[in-house]
Amino acid sequence: AQKITQTQPGMFVQEKEAVTLDCTYDTSDPSYGLFWYKQPSSGEMIFLIYQGSYDQQNATEGRYSLNFQKARKSANLVISASQLGDSAMYFCAMREKNAGNMLTFGGGTRLMVKP
Amino acid sequence: DTAVSQTPKYLVTQMGNDKSIKCEQNLGHDTMYWYKQDSKKFLKIMFSYNNKELIINETVPNRFSPKSPDKAHLNLHINSLELGDSAVYFCASSQRTSGGETQYFGPGTRLLVL
Numbered sequence: 570a571q572k573i574t575q576t577q578p579g580m581f582v583q584e585k586e587a588v589t590l591d592c593t594y595d596t597s598d599p600s601y602g603l604f605w606y607k608q609p610s611s612g613e614m615i616f617l618i619y620q621g622s623y624d625q626q627n628a629t630e631g632r633y634s635l636n637f638q639k640a641r642k643s644a645n646l647v648i649s650a651s652q653l654g655d656s657a658m659y660f661c662a663m664r665e666k667n668a669g670n671m672l673t674f675g676g677g678t679r680l681m682v683k684p
Numbered sequence: 685d686t687a688v689s690q691t692p693k694y695l696v697t698q699m700g701n702d703k704s705i706k707c708e709q710n711l712g713h714d715t716m717y718w719y720k721q722d723s724k725k726f727l728k729i730m731f732s733y734n735n736k737e738l739i740i741n742e743t744v745p746n747r748f749s750p751k752s753p754d755k756a757h758l759n760l761h762i763n764s765l766e767l768g769d770s771a772v773y774f775c776a777s778s779q780r781t782s783g784g785e786t787q788y789f790g791p792g793t794r795l796l797v798l
Contacts, residue, residue: 614789
């Protein structure tokens with residue numbers, strides 16, 4: 570079974586609108602962390618936001634927020650007020666304590682922001 | 685200052701050759717990683733290493749070996765390169781403390797095996 574699933578291979582969003590990128594995960598480890606990374610066309614991996622399994626509140630970082638629904642095992646990324654520079658691949662990843670803290674990545678979602 | 689750096693940025697080589705990719709981090713982190721990103725953009729962990737333990741993804745061929753001269757460096761050595769090794773290789777680092785243990789990535793090394 571896939572540990573991290575991103576069901577949207579590609580998405581369009583109009584500039585200045587909000588967009589939600591989906592991520593579901595599968596783990597039996599009670600201690601885990603969820604991450605979102607952005608990969609622009611230049612290729613680097615940029616850390617965006619983190620949510621711990623024991624965190625009571627949803628994480629926010631500027632225009633990024635993470636909609637964490639633990640019972641549903643989902644960790645969707647919400648980008649508010651999209652900008653042209655947000656066009657990139659977005660990867661959801663999970664760190665499990667019982668897996669040596671290494672990251673397992675989803676297949677990614679390509680986001681394209683339309684002017 | 686670059687937090688996690690890799691050299692070279694691009695590497696083109698012939699099948700059968702042996703090559704190394706270098707990684708350095710100046711974040712003071714105690715754990716470093718190597719990931720492989722294939723042509724379909726799928727990212728997969730290869731190794732996790734700190735000064736106490738090496739964790740190897742069981743799917744990684746033993747032609748790949750990490751070498752760490754010190755805490756700030758984790759180089760990736762590849763023997764007998766194959767066509768299927770062509771990919772982007774990312775180094776990352778994190779600090780093993782309680783909390784997020786966010787991994788910070790290097791810029792990637794694009795390897796092409798001919």
